[in-house]
Amino acid sequence: MDWSQAEVEAVVADYLKMLSLELAGQTYSKAAHRRALLERLNGRSAGSVEFKHCNISAVLIHLGCPYLRGYQPRANYQRLLREVVERQVDRFSALDSLALAAVHQPAISHEIVDFSKVETEAPQKRHHVGESSPGYGNLPIKRDYLAIESRNRSLGQAGEEFVFRYEQWRLIHIGKRDLAERVEHVSQTKGDGLGYDILSFDASGRERFIEVKTTAFGKDTPFFVSKNELRFSRDAGIDFTLCRLFEFRQTPKLFSLKGALDQHCDLDPVTYRASFS
Numbered sequence: 001m002d003w004s005q006a007e008v009e010a011v012v013a014d015y016l017k018m019l020s021l022e023l024a025g026q027t028y029s030k031a032a033h034r035r036a037l038l039e040r041l042n043g044r045s046a047g048s049v050e051f052k053h054c055n056i057s058a059v060l061i062h063l064g065c066p067y068l069r070g071y072q073p074r075a076n077y078q079r080l081l082r083e084v085v086e087r088q089v090d091r092f093s094a095l096d097s098l099a100l101a102a103v104h105q106p107a108i109s110h111e112i113v114d115f116s117k118v119e120t121e122a123p124q125k126r127h128h129v130g131e132s133s134p135g136y137g138n139l140p141i142k143r144d145y146l147a148i149e150s151r152n153r154s155l156g157q158a159g160e161e162f163v164f165r166y167e168q169w170r171l172i173h174i175g176k177r178d179l180a181e182r183v184e185h186v187s188q189t190k191g192d193g194l195g196y197d198i199l200s201f202d203a204s205g206r207e208r209f210i211e212v213k214t215t216a217f218g219k220d221t222p223f224f225v226s227k228n229e230l231r232f233s234r235d236a237g238i239d240f241t242l243c244r245l246f247e248f249r250q251t252p253k254l255f256s257l258k259g260a261l262d263q264h265c266d267l268d269p270v271t272y273r274a275s276f277s
Helices: 005-023 030-038 046-062 079-091 093-104 145-150 153-173 227-239
Strands: 198-201 207-214 240-246 253-258 273-275
Touching: 005 030, 005 046, 005 079, 005 093, 030 046, 046 079, 093 145, 153 198, 153 207, 153 240, 207 227, 227 240
Parallel strands: 207 240
Antiparallel strands: 198 207, 240 253
16 A cells, blocks of 8 residues: 555654754664654554665665665655655754764774674665666755765774774784785875775785775765776776775774776766665
8 A cells, every 4th residue: 555645754754853863863762763653654564664764765865865774775765755855854954954963073083993893795786676766866955965974084084094904903813914014004105096095915915905985874875986986996906995984983884895886886977976776
């Protein structure tokens, strides 16, 4: 059964309320929100609400907004949902202020990290079926918070320092201390513009060129690359790795994409925004 206008408006409003609390750093209970929401819906199951939350995450990403942790974006959402999310985001002035504060917030690299629990599997490009959702650039983006965050130099620097330490740990962990001592933070020692940030090595001593992209938000948050970074990833081939750090302010995690970037992600031809859906 299709969701009614009233149901969609209720679930979107509740999602944005939780998102505002999360961005403000305030505690809340997703389960309590879900129970209260279910009482207002027409016999919907908890699973259907969870799925709708994931649809909302996908709309928010297309709008250049952060999304709630734990609700992996699912595209192919209904037009009504998109329209309601657009309208409510536009009217939610507090959310705008909170999102701006979040993407501008300075960051420092974590001092104590269990690096053995940091790496995760990379997302895969998703193939959509059914009703298609619009691509990036087809929605009326009022403010692209994700693009703003990508220009947060403090966050970018902290992420690079994190990966520099991670690479040293990784090589020491496999018994290659001599290689660990040669890992270089080249964006600091040689400057930006090389197409990568960290020079590291594999177990055989072969060079690895690592570009770091950092976000405080979830795993599926799109990232932005430059023409130079894309070109270098193609030229370097398997020696190039993009290291994506996510949820950086809470418990940092990372995944790696090896080789040319456009084989892993959908790249917008104008903004060079890389996404998985």
